[in-house]
Every structure is written in structure tokens, then in C-alpha cells.
Amino acid sequence: MRASQDDFENAMNQVKLLKKDPGNEVKLKLYALYKQATEGPCNMPKPGVFDFINKAKWDAWNALGSLPKETARQNYVDLVSSLSSSSESSSQGKPGADREQQEYENLVVTSEDGITKIMFNRPTRKNAISTQMYQEIMLALKAASKDDSTITVVTGNGDYYSSGNDLANFTDIPPGGVEEKAKQSAIMLRDFVDTFIDFPKPLIAVVNGPAVGISVTTLGLFDAVYASDKATFHTPFSHLGLSPEGCASYTFPKIMGPAKATEMLIFGKKLTAREACAQGLVTEVFPDSTFQKEVWTRLKAYSKLPQNSMRISKQVIRKIEKEKLHAVNAEECSVLQKRWLSDECMNATMNFLSKRSKL
Numbered sequence: 001m002r003a004s005q006d007d008f009e010n011a012m013n014q015v016k017l018l019k020k021d022p023g024n025e026v027k028l029k030l031y032a033l034y035k036q037a038t039e040g041p042c043n044m045p046k047p048g049v050f051d052f053i054n055k056a057k058w059d060a061w062n063a064l065g066s067l068p069k070e071t072a073r074q075n076y077v078d079l080v081s082s083l084s085s086s087s088e089s090s091s092q093g094k095p096g097a098d099r100e101q102q103e104y105e106n107l108v109v110t111s112e113d114g115i116t117k118i119m120f121n122r123p124t125r126k127n128a129i130s131t132q133m134y135q136e137i138m139l140a141l142k143a144a145s146k147d148d149s150t151i152t153v154v155t156g157n158g159d160y161y162s163s164g165n166d167l168a169n170f171t172d173i174p175p176g177g178v179e180e181k182a183k184q185s186a187i188m189l190r191d192f193v194d195t196f197i198d199f200p201k202p203l204i205a206v207v208n209g210p211a212v213g214i215s216v217t218t219l220g221l222f223d224a225v226y227a228s229d230k231a232t233f234h235t236p237f238s239h240l241g242l243s244p245e246g247c248a249s250y251t252f253p254k255i256m257g258p259a260k261a262t263e264m265l266i267f268g269k270k271l272t273a274r275e276a277c278a279q280g281l282v283t284e285v286f287p288d289s290t291f292q293k294e295v296w297t298r299l300k301a302y303s304k305l306p307q308n309s310m311r312i313s314k315q316v317i318r319k320i321e322k323e324k325l326h327a328v329n330a331e332e333c334s335v336l337q338k339r340w341l342s343d344e345c346m347n348a349t350m351n352f353l354s355k356r357s358k359l
């Protein structure tokens with residue numbers, strides 16, 4: 001049976017009630033089907049290459065070619081119905097740790113043996129951090145800060161720890177325009193980094209593979225960093241027309257001295273795990289073949305240490321720096337808000353997204 005106009009309008013209302021953001025790809029598909037169903041084939045002029053968001057929308061609509069309006073309407077209704085049922089089934093979680101796992105689309109969070117493990121889980125994108133993933137990491141850290149585990153571990157699924165900020169975050173421009181997006185992103189980034197600064201328990205990074213950008217800078221806010229010898233540490237900010245975040249403008253010179261920090265943060269020098277360990281950014285390096293076994297054996301032993309003592313010791317060690325770190329974070333985000341709008345940054349992002357350049 002063909003979808004009626006009523007079915008179509010119901011589906012449009014259902015989209016607004018979805019519990020989970022369906023992601024940019026699906027949103028583009030919905031947009032395209034909606035336009036095709038209401039206006040027919042795309043007859044608008046193609047937007048310019050710098051107009052990322054409108055170009056993506058135009059591409060999606062144009063790709064539907066001469067699909068009949070009725071079929072587009074039916075496809076729209078079917079797509080919304082599949083999204084509604086998957087969002088319902090994912091909200092009917094089981095109690096306890098299982099439910100916690102189902103709440104995240106881009107993370108796997110587990111709690112066992114006094115350890116809460118937050119694992120980045122977008123291995124096909126090298127664990128690049130999407131806007132939704134920033135929110136999920138904040139939620140997972142806030143939950144871990146209150147749960148009964150003694151230590152919290154952050155790691156990556158697959159061959160990468162994380163390739164840093166998902167460069168597609170630059171394309172999801174809201175109706176307020178790119179300046180509004182930069183403003184919102186600066187607020188989000190500040191909250192994100194504040195969550196690490198304020199984290200009350202021992203926070204440990206298990207760096208299973210290469211780390212890029214924000215996944216490296218935030219390491220300066222962890223209490224211990226264990227790395228596989230396959231890991232590398234890369235902050236290519238100048239290559240991307242960016243500047244440091246994650247408090248690295250303060251923590252890196254403090255950890256490794258200004259000269260070595262300059263090589264990383266300004267010249268984008270990539271460090272091996274052993275080099276990062278020699279500079280003090282990494283606590284210890286393990287051969288990749290025994291990495292998981294050795295690290296988890298050690299972490300299980302640490303997790304049995306008295307919880308309050310560890311928490312209080314962290315507080316004593318970090319207290320004197322906290323105010324400074326919040327001020328540094330605020331300043332870095334305000335500088336970045338302007339950087340994101342620069343030609344240098346826009347060109348570098350566009351080059352990556354159009355597959356002309358890699359790091």
C-alpha cells in the first residue's frame with residue numbers, strides 16, 4: 001500500500017520525537033526524500049564548494065534523480081518507521097551494566113573489577129570524535145565519576161586510539177550559520193575539557209594505537225598513560241590551521257619543556273610511543289603483543305587500592321592547578337572559535353573531506 005499524505009505528515013512529526021540523533025547521513029537522506037516528495041527532482045543551482053552544508057543537502061537531493069514523488073514519500077515514511085522502532089528498542093534496556101552500554105552509540109562502557117572502561121567505538125572512522133561522541137564521552141565520564149568503581153580507563157576499539165576531532169563536525173552547520181556553529185562548538189569543547197579537568201578519580205588512558213589531535217592533548221589531563229609500542233602521538237594543529245586545545249598549551253610545556261612542546265604543538269611533529277614516554281607524556285610503553293594482558297593485570301591490581309585514599313591523593317595533587325587549567329581551557333576555546341572561521345582552517349578541512357590530503 002502507498003503511503004498517504006497523512007502517513008507522510010505523521011512521519012514528519014515522528015522525526016521530531018526521535019529519542020536519538022540519527023546522525024548526519026540519515027538526516028541528509030530524510031532531507032532529500034522530503035524535498036523529492038514535496039517538490040520533485042532537484043532543480044536548484046549547485047551551491048559553492050565552501051557552502052559545505054548546503055552542498056551536502058543538494059548532493060543528497062540531486063542523487064535521487066527522477067524518483068517519483070509518491071515513491072519518495074513512501075521511502076520517507078519507511079525510513080522514519082525504521083528509525084522510530086530502533087530508537088524504541090534501544091531505550092528498552094536491561095537494568096545494570098547492560099543498560100549503560102546501550103545508551104551510547106559511539107562508546108562501549110563497562111564496569112568490572114572496580115574499573116569503569118570507556119572505549120571509543122567508531123573503529124571504521126579510526127574513532128574520530130563526532131559531536132554526538134563528545135556528548136557521550138562527557139556523559140560517560142560524569143557517570144563514571146559517580147559510580148562505585150575505583151578507577152576509570154579510556155581506550156579505543158580497533159587499530160586507533162582516536163584520530164581526534166571528526167572533521168565532518170565542520171559540515172553540520174545550523175540555521176544560524178557558521179559563526180553560530182563556532183560559538184556552540186567552543187561551548188561544547190570547553191565543557192568537554194572541563195569534564196577531564198574535574199574528573200575526581202584516577203583516570204587512565206590505555207592508548208592502543210595512534211592518537212591524533214584532541215585525543216593527544218587531553219592526555220595531559222590523565223593521571224597515567226599506558227601505550228602500546230604501536231601508538232603514535234600527533235597534534236597537527238598548524239597543518240589544519242588550528243591552535244592547541246585540551247589545556248595542552250599549558251600542560252605540554254610543563255610536562256616536556258617548551259622546546260619539545262613547540263615541536264609537537266606548533267610544528268606538528270609526530271612522536272612514537274617511546275619518544276612520548278621519554279618526554280613524560282606517556283607513563284610506560286609495552287610491546288603491542290603483550291600490551292592488553294600486561295596493562296589490564298596492572299590496572300586490576302591498582303583498582304583494589306583503597307578508593308578514598310586514591311581520590312583524596314588525586315585531589316591533593318591536582319588542586320593547585322585546577323583554577324589555572326579552567327582559565328587555560330577558556331582561553332584556548334575562545335582562540336579556537338576564531339580559528340575555525342579562518343581560511344587556513346576551512347581550506348585544510350575541505351582538503352581532507354574532499355580526500356585530497358591526509359596527515
Ligand SMILES: CCCCCCCCCC/C=C/CC(=O)SCCNC(=O)CCNC(=O)[C@H](O)C(C)(C)COP(=O)(O)OP(=O)(O)OC[C@H]1O[C@@H](n2cnc3c(N)ncnc32)[C@H](O)[C@@H]1OP(=O)(O)O
Pocket residue numbers: 124125126128129163164165166167168169170178181182185189212213214215236237240242245340341352358359
Ligand atoms: C565551524 C566550527 C566547527 C568546529 C567543530 C569542532 C569541535 C571540537 C574541536 C576540537 C578540536 C580538535 C582538534 C583535532 O582533533 S585536530 C585532529 C583532527 N584529525 C585529523 O586531522 C585526522 C584526519 N584523518 C587522517 O588523516 C587519516 O584518516 C588517518 C587518521 C591518518 C588514518 O589514515 P588511514 O589511511 O589509516 O585511514 P583512512 O584515512 O582510510 O580512515 C578510515 C576512514 O575514517 C575516516 N576518518 C579518519 N579520521 C577521521 C577524522 N578525524 N575525521 C573524519 N573522518 C575520519 C577517513 O576519512 C576514512 O573514511 P572513508 O572510509 O569514508 O574514506
